[in-house]
Amino acid sequence: MTVPTLTGRQPAAARRPGLAAQLLRRKPIGQMVSEADNGHxxxxxxxxxxxxxxxxxxxxxxxxxxILVILGESVPLAGPAIWISFAxxxxxxxxxAVSYAEMAGLVPVAGSSYSxxxxxxxxxxxxxCGWCLVLEYAVSVAAVxxxxxxxxxxxxxxxxxxxxxxxxxxxxDGGIMNxxxxxxVLLATILLVRGARESAWINTSIVVVKVGILIFFCAVAFTAxxxxxxxxxxxxxxxxxxxxxxxxxFSYIGFDAASTAGxxxxxxxxxxxxxxxxxxxxxxxxxxxxxxxxIGARPWGWFDGTEAALVRILEETTGQPWIALVFAVGAVLxxxxxxxxxxxxxxxxLLSMSRDGxxxxxxxxxxxxxxxxxxxxxxxxxxxxxxxxxxxxGALADATSIGxxxxxxxxxxxxxxxxxxxxxxxxxxRVPLFPLTPILGALMCAFLxxxxxADTWVVFGIWxxxxxxxxxxxxxxxxxxxxxxxxxxxxxxxxxxxxxxxTEPTKADLS
Numbered sequence: 348m349t350v351p352t353l354t355g356r357q358p359a360a361a362r363r364p365g366l367a368a369q370l371l372r373r374k375p376i377g378q379m380v381s382e383a384d385n386g387h388x389x390x391x392x393x394x395x396x397x398x399x400x401x402x403x404x405x406x407x408x409x410x411x412x413x414i415l416v417i418l419g420e421s422v423p424l425a426g427p428a429i430w431i432s433f434a435x436x437x438x439x440x441x442x443x444a445v446s447y448a449e450m451a452g453l454v455p456v457a458g459s460s461y462s463x464x465x466x467x468x469x470x471x472x473x474x475x476c477g478w479c480l481v482l483e484y485a486v487s488v489a490a491v492x493x494x495x496x497x498x499x500x501x502x503x504x505x506x507x508x509x510x511x512x513x514x515x516x517x518x519x520d521g522g523i524m525n526x527x528x529x530x531x532v533l534l535a536t537i538l539l540v541r542g543a544r545e546s547a548w549i550n551t552s553i554v555v556v557k558v559g560i561l562i563f564f565c566a567v568a569f570t571a572x573x574x575x576x577x578x579x580x581x582x583x584x585x586x587x588x589x590x591x592x593x594x595x596x597f598s599y600i601g602f603d604a605a606s607t608a609g610x611x612x613x614x615x616x617x618x619x620x621x622x623x624x625x626x627x628x629x630x631x632x633x634x635x636x637x638x639x640x641x642i643g644a645r646p647w648g649w650f651d652g653t654e655a656a657l658v659r660i661l662e663e664t665t666g667q668p669w670i671a672l673v674f675a676v677g678a679v680l681x682x683x684x685x686x687x688x689x690x691x692x693x694x695x696x697l698l699s700m701s702r703d704g705x706x707x708x709x710x711x712x713x714x715x716x717x718x719x720x721x722x723x724x725x726x727x728x729x730x731x732x733x734x735x736x737x738x739x740x741g742a743l744a745d746a747t748s749i750g751x752x753x754x755x756x757x758x759x760x761x762x763x764x765x766x767x768x769x770x771x772x773x774x775x776x777r778v779p780l781f782p783l784t785p786i787l788g789a790l791m792c793a794f795l796x797x798x799x800x801a802d803t804w805v806v807f808g809i810w811x812x813x814x815x816x817x818x819x820x821x822x823x824x825x826x827x828x829x830x831x832x833x834x835x836x837x838x839x840x841x842x843x844x845x846x847x848x849x850t851e852p853t854k855a856d857l858s
Contacts, residue, residue, distance in 0.1 A: 408692065
C-alpha cells in the first residue's frame with residue numbers, strides 16, 4: 348500500500364480540519380523516527396554522539412547553574428536548609444528524568460518534550476509545550492550568562508582591576524549592558540555554527556574542568572566547616588525551603604538538553620536513557636555537596652546580596668588571591684559550558700517545530716557543509732545575547748523555572764498515555780514503579796509551580812498569550828500534520844496502531 352504524502356494534493360486550506368480536531372491531531376511516532384532517519388527533503392543532522400558526549404551535554408547544561416550563579420539569591424530564601432532545597436528540586440527532576448529516559452528511547456528525535464507531547468496529546472498541547480521550551484531554553488541561557496560578569500570581575504580583582512557596572516550589569520541592576528554575558532553567548536553561537544561534534548568535545552573538556560573546580564571548592568570549604576552555621580536549620584520555615592526549591596529547579600534542565608540530541612546520537616535508543624540517568628546522579632550529588640560545604644564555611648546571612656559567593660569563600664578561607672583567580676576563571680568556563688549546551692538544545696527544539704510547520708522554515712534549515720541549523724542558531728544566539736545583556740538575573744531565573752516545570756509535567760503525562768494506549772511499543776528503558784513515579788513527577792512539578800511568585804505567573808501568562816497569537820497567526824495555517832486530509836491522517840494513524848514495530852521508519856513524508 349502506498350503511504351500518503353502531500354505531493355500533488357489540493358491546497359492545504361481546502362481540507363484543513365476544524366480547530367478542535369486540529370488541536371487533537373497527533374503525529375505518529377513512526378513518522379517522527381522516519382523523518383529523523385531519512386531527512387526532511389534536505390541535509391540531515393550528523394549522528395556523532397556516544398553515551399559520553401550525551402552525558403557531558405546533560406552535565407554541561409546543568410552543573411554549576413544553581414551553585415555558581417544564583418546561590419546568593421536562593422540561600423536567603425531557605426537559610427541553611429538550602430541543601431534540602433537542592434535535594435527537593437533534584438528529586439522532582441529525577442521523577443521527571445526517568446520519564447524523559449523512557450520517552451527518549453521511544454522517540455529518539457530532536458524535539459524532546461515537544462515531540463513527546465505531539466505524539467501523545469496532539470498539536471495543541473505540543474504547541475504549548477514547545478512554547479514553554481522556547482521560554483525555558485532561551486531564558487535559561489540568558490540567566491546563566493548574566494552571572495558571567497560577576498566571575499570576570501572576580502578574576503580581574505586579583506590584578507586590581509574591575510569592570511565598571513555600566514558594562515557588567517543590566518539596566519535594572521545599575522548598569523547599561525552586561526557585556527561579558529553577551530560575549531559568552533555570541534562565542535557559543537559561533538562554536539555551534541561550526542559543528543555539533545566540535546562543540547561536544549569542547550564541552551566535554553570544559554565539564555571536566557568544571558567538576559574539578561567544584562570538588563576543589565569543597566575540599567577548601569570543609570577546612571573552615573562550622574556545624575553551628577546550620578542552626579537554626581529552617582529560619583524561613585518549610586515555605587522558604589519550597590520557594591528556594593522552585594527557584595533553583597531550573598538548575599536541573601540539563602537532561603532535557605541531552606534529549607534534544609536524539610537525531611545526533613549514534614545509538615539514541617540505548618544511549619539517551621543512560622546519559623539522562625547518569626547525569627542526574629552526578630549533578631544532584633555535586634549540588635548537595637557544594638551547598639553543604641558553602642553553608643558550613645559561612646553563615647547563611649552572609650550570602651544575602653553576595654555575588655560570586657564561592658570565590659569569596661575561597662578568598663576568605665585561604666587568603667591566597669591566586670586560588671580565587673583559578674576558581675573564577677574555571678567558573679567562567681563552567682558558565683560558558685552551560686550556555687553552549689543549553690543554546691544547542693534551544694536550536695534543536697526550534698528545528699523540530701520548524702519542520703512541523705509550527706514556526707518559520709528558516710529555523711529548520713540544516714547546512715550541508717556543517718550539518719547544523721546555521722540560520723536558526725544565529726537568530727537565536729543574537730536574540731539571547733541581547734536578553735542576557737539587558738535583563739536582570741532574578742526575573743530570568745524564575746521565568747525559566749515555570750516553563751521548565753510545565754514541560755516536565757507534560758512528559759510525565761505522556762509516559763502514562765503511551766503505557767496505557769501503546770503497550771506494544773518496544774521500550775529500551777521503563778519508568779520504575781509505574782504509574783506512581785510519573786504521577787508523583789507531575790504532582791511535584793505542579794507543587795513547585797505553585798510556589799513561584801505572582802510576578803512569575805504574570806510573566807508566564809503574558810508569554811502564553813503571545814504564544815497563542817503566534818499559533819493562530821502562523822502555526823495553525825502552516826502545520827504539516829493539519830495539512831493532511833482526513834483520509835491521509837486516518838491512514839497514517841491506522842498504520843501506527845496496527846503495526847507493532849511502530850518505531851521502524853515508514854515511507855511517509857510530511858515535508
